[in-house]
Amino acid sequence: MLSDLTKGRLSSPAKTRYIAAYDTESPACLTACRKIVEIHKRFEMPATFFILGRTLDANSAEYRKLLDDPLFEIASHTYSHQMLRDNDFCGSVVSMGERRKEIFKGKEAVERVFERPCIGLRPGCGFDNAFRGEPKVLALVQEAGFRYTSSLLWGADYSLPALLREPFNYDAEGFGDLWELPGHGWHENLLKDHNHWGPRRLTLWPPPFPQAIPGRFCKTPEDEFEVNRVFLDRALKTEKPFVSLIWHPWSLAKFDPDMKMLELTFAYARHIGLKPCTYARLYKHVSGVGSPRILNKGTTS
Ligand SMILES: [Zn+2]
Helix, strand or coil: CHHHHHHHHHHHCCCCCCCEEEEEECCCCHHHHHHHHHHHHHHHCEEEEEEEHHHHHCCHHHHHHHHHHEEEEEEECCCCCCCCCCCCCCCCCCCHHHHHHHHHHHHHHHHHHHHCCCCCCCCCEEEECCCCHHHHHHHHHHHHHCEEEECCCCEEEEEECCCCCCEEHHHHHCEEEEECCEEEEEHHHHHCCCCCCCCCCCCCCCCCCCHHHCCCCCCCHHHHHHHHHHHHHHHHHHHCCCCCCCCCCHHHHHCCCCHHHHHHHHHHHHCCCCCCHHHHHHHHHHHHHCHHHHHHHHHHC
């Protein structure tokens, strides 16, 4: 049996990466992160925590203690969740001055607390067209020193789920070194009606990915895992470079305090051979920054 498993792996090595990622954004997230971290350490599963500057500043010593681990990337979720462009569900864009503050102060908080570079920005709520056609915002993002954004978090016309979109750069806007690394699937809080929206006009017709639309709100961790599994399977089958679901510690803990869904999802990701990763490592892979090929450039020319 062992040799069969080895043989299977060698003949079809999975290239699809799996990234566990958390939009960490409210007071309830701290307790939730304690449980989340425990599970990550047990599974030796890396993660990216996108943290709101305001949330971090409220408990900076606690967060540093909890997340300062080589397994984890710490990235920014802006300073206080203000909109960096219009979002059909979350509200209107704030002024240019406010946007600058959200981008710069959010990054500053992560770097001050963790004393390491913060290269990624996930804006509050995300958008259905990333930062396409927003050169002024991208200029701020670049000026702040970010290397990637993770802002494509919805399907077409602000529908869910967000499809399995691949990384791209903002060359068309004049920022070819800045990368977009999308998030996929549902904003899991909406799967459980945690925003108390009730039934909403959230899915697209005709649905591009009908298997990924459950017939009702999730009631159990197993229900949620079944939704996750559809995305993991599809990413692997269609040889996507990565798959990463959109999770929120406060909502995960409210629904499933033991984080059983995480255990099911991590075990399954490993079982089907996805490669655990972080957004920072995915950025290095897609951009070539930090790879031997790039580092050698100077010495060989
Ligand atoms: Zn958020």
